Each structure stands twice: as structure tokens, then as C-alpha cells.
Amino acid sequence: MKIGIVCYPTYGGSGVVATELGLGLAKRGHEVHFITYKRPARLTTFHANVFYHEVTTEDYPLFEYTPYDTALASKLVDVVKFENLDLLHVHYAIPHAAVAYMAKKILLSEGRYVPVITTLHGTDITLVGNNNAFAPVVAFSINKSDGVTAVSESLKQQTYDYFDIHNDIRVINNFIDFERFRKVNKDHFKKAIAPNGERILVHVSNFRKVKRVEDVIHIFQRVYQRIPSKLMLIGDGPERHNLEELCRKLGLCHETRFLGKQDAVEELLAVSDLFIMPSQAESFGLAALEAMACEVPVISSNAGGLPEVNIHGKTGYLSEVGDVEDMARNAIHILENDEILRKFRINALEQARRFDIDNILPDYEAYYEEVVKTAVY
Numbered sequence: 001m002k003i004g005i006v007c008y009p010t011y012g013g014s015g016v017v018a019t020e021l022g023l024g025l026a027k028r029g030h031e032v033h034f035i036t037y038k039r040p041a042r043l044t045t046f047h048a049n050v051f052y053h054e055v056t057t058e059d060y061p062l063f064e065y066t067p068y069d070t071a072l073a074s075k076l077v078d079v080v081k082f083e084n085l086d087l088l089h090v091h092y093a094i095p096h097a098a099v100a101y102m103a104k105k106i107l108l109s110e111g112r113y114v115p116v117i118t119t120l121h122g123t124d125i126t127l128v129g130n131n132n133a134f135a136p137v138v139a140f141s142i143n144k145s146d147g148v149t150a151v152s153e154s155l156k157q158q159t160y161d162y163f164d165i166h167n168d169i170r171v172i173n174n175f176i177d178f179e180r181f182r183k184v185n186k187d188h189f190k191k192a193i194a195p196n197g198e199r200i201l202v203h204v205s206n207f208r209k210v211k212r213v214e215d216v217i218h219i220f221q222r223v224y225q226r227i228p229s230k231l232m233l234i235g236d237g238p239e240r241h242n243l244e245e246l247c248r249k250l251g252l253c254h255e256t257r258f259l260g261k262q263d264a265v266e267e268l269l270a271v272s273d274l275f276i277m278p279s280q281a282e283s284f285g286l287a288a289l290e291a292m293a294c295e296v297p298v299i300s301s302n303a304g305g306l307p308e309v310n311i312h313g314k315t316g317y318l319s320e321v322g323d324v325e326d327m328a329r330n331a332i333h334i335l336e337n338d339e340i341l342r343k344f345r346i347n348a349l350e351q352a353r354r355f356d357i358d359n360i361l362p363d364y365e366a367y368y369e370e371v372v373k374t375a376v377y
């Protein structure tokens with residue numbers, strides 16, 4: 001098939017999933033066209049079946065905000081027509097689902113039909129989407145999509161709870177590429193980070209409020225009092241300054257490394273003993289799955305889709321959002337005994353295998369076929 005993929009090209013999980021999906025589909029022989037305002041972060045090298053179309057906007061003194069939606073819709077019309085696409089797959093409802101609907105209508109007025117699939121990723125429904133400023137357009141464009149997928153059962157249910165949706169939503173989970181995410185030997189990193197054999201706790205996120213990174217530090221403080229350990233904080237975002245202040249206040253600066261945004265996050269996961277994800281909301285928790293693929297157990301909140309990924313008592317533990325005492329207790333339980341840690345590592349890897357890209361990609365292909373065959377226009 002010839003597939004157009006629209007996504008946010010920066011470091012967010014939805015852009016990562018969209019890019020990995022496109023690359024995976026291209027490997028399986030499809031022709032994939034990424035249509036975004038910037039080259040997706042994980043689209044760094046040449047691939048024979050992959051094309052990239054940059055959306056450029058015009059600046060004009062009248063515009064306080066450049067009309068990106070209009071530029072994207074025009075680009076979609078152009079690419080669908082001239083590359084002869086069979087399907088548009090847009091990731092993150094805002095504004096992509098609405099823009100794709102507009103492009104579809106323009107093309108239809110010229111006698112050209114292209115079905116649109118929207119994948120819901122999380123905050124497009126839970127945090128931003130149900131805000132009054134966006135809600136009517138989000139609900140409308142989900143209902144007007146020819147196919148809708150959600151990355152977890154929990155997100156599917158939340159979408160039905162928040163909006164009046166009469167379209168079927170198909171759950172297709174996020175996935176992991178084991179060629180990249182696996183435990184590799186990086187002993188020299190381990191020695192540099194934990195020179196005396198300390199346990200290494202890790203957190204990866206965009207440091208937004210919803211991630212509750214301050215809880216990670218409070219959990220680490222409790223673990224550190226009982227077990228020699230280090231904390232790696234990977235990523236960057238608006239909360240970074242407050243987090244650095246908190247580390248200073250708690251006297252944890254020497255034990256905590258702020259590593260910023262990292263491209264090869266799997267190399268750091270390879271030396272980690274425990275992943276912490278205490279999020280307020282999380283539709284799936286791709287970062288936790290990446291850790292599990294590298295044999296790192298997970299201490300997380302029980303928000304959203306996390307219980308579908310992290311299995312309580314097996315791959316890690318789940319606690320109520322904000323219950324740092326419970327999270328710390330569970331972390332200590334896993335970390336204080338080598339044999340327990342080993343079992344959790346094995347279970348984490350086994351659970352991650354359920355989400356192997358090779359198992360999930362065929363679900364997308366089958367869904368594409370189904371939508372192309374059944375779409376009514």
C-alpha cells in the first residue's frame with residue numbers, strides 16, 4: 001500500500017510510535033510518506049520505501065499564529081494526489097484528525113477518495129482533547145474518521161467516557177523493536193554511573209507535570225536510605241528546574257544524574273535496575289515498555305493503560321498515583337535481593353515480548369485492508 005503518515009515529529013511518544021510504524025511498514029514492502037513540519041526524530045537515515053514531505057508555513061504580519069492546519073491540509077491534498085496514496089494514517093487527534101477530514105473533503109470534491117485512520121495516543125483525549133477549547137472538533141473528527149485506533153483498552157474506554165463517539169475504536173497496542181531495545185553489555189557505562197556497584201534507578205520522560213517526576217525523586221530518596229543506589233533522569237522539559245531544586249533541597253545531587261535528552265536511551269536502560277513511572281495519566285507508557293524490553297522491571301502508578309503493560313507483582317508493581325511510600329517499599333523489595341531482581345527482570349522481558357513489533361504490525365496492516373475495503377464515501 002501507499003500510506004501517508006502524519007504525526008508530531010519531535011520527541012513525544014506518539015511521534016516515536018508513528019515513525020517506528022512507518023519504518024516497519026516500509027520494511028514489509030509498503031511505500032510510506034511522512035508528512036510533518038520537521039523530519040521525525042527517529043527518521044535519521046535513508047530508507048528505500050520512505051519519503052518525507054515537509055509542511056512549510058508562510059509568515060505574514062497579519063498572523064499572530066501561523067495557520068499550520070491550513071498548510072498541512074493543503075500539503076495532504078497535494079501528496080495524496082501526486083503520490084497516489086491509498087490511505088492517510090494520522091497520529092494524535094489534535095489537529096491531525098480534523099485536518100485530514102478537511103483534506104479528504106477537498107479531495108472528494110475533485111472526485112478522489114482517500115480513507116483516514118486516526119490513532120489516539122493519550123493526551124489528545126485525556127488532558128488536551130477534553131478541554132472545551134478543542135472538544136467539539138476532537139469528537140467530530142473522531143466520528144468522521146474511517147478508522148480509529150487507540151493504543152490501550154483504557155484509552156478506548158476513556159474516549160467513550162469523555163466524548164459522544166459512535167465510531168468503533170480498535171485497540172492496537174504500542175510495540176517494541178527488539179533489534180534496538182534489548183539488554184546489551186555496557187559495563188563501562190555502569191562503572192561510570194555506579195562505580196561501587198550501586199543499584200541504578202532510571203526515569204525517562206518529557207518532564208511535564210503529568211509525569212510527576214518529583215515523585216521519582218521522593219521514591220529515590222527513600223530507596224537511597226536503605227540501598228546504595230544512583231538515579232538517572234533522562235529527558236528534559238518544563239519541570240527540570242524545579243526538579244534540580246528538589247534534589248538540592250534533599251541533598252541528592254551527587255546521587256542523581258540529569259542526562260537530558262538522549263538518542264540511545266536503550267544503552268542507558270541496559271545498565272539500569274529499576275524504571276520509575278509515577279505518572280498522573282498514561283494511556284500506555286511506551287517508555288516503560290522500552291525499559292522492560294531491556295530487562296528492567298517497573299515501579300509505576302496504576303494510571304490509565306499502565307496496568308495493561310506493567311503486571312503487578314510480576315514485571316514490577318503498581319501503586320495509587322502519588323503514593324510514594326508504597327512505590328518506595330516496592331522498589332526496595334525488588335532491589336534488595338539479587339534473586340528477586342533477577343525474576344522480575346525475566347518476567348519484564350517475557351511481558352515485553354507480547355508487544356514485539358513483528359506481532360503488532362500485522363494488526364495494523366489487517367486494519368488498513370479492512371478500512372480501505374469497507375470505508376463508505
Ligand code: GMT
Pocket residue numbers: 011012013014015017092121122123124126151174206208210281282283284285286287
Ligand atoms: O507522554 C507524553 O506526554 C507524550 C505523549 C504523546 O502523545 O506523544 O505520549 C502518549 O502517547 C504515547 C505513545 O502512544 C503513550 O505511550 C503515552 O502513554 C501517552 N502519554 C500519556 O497518556 C500521558
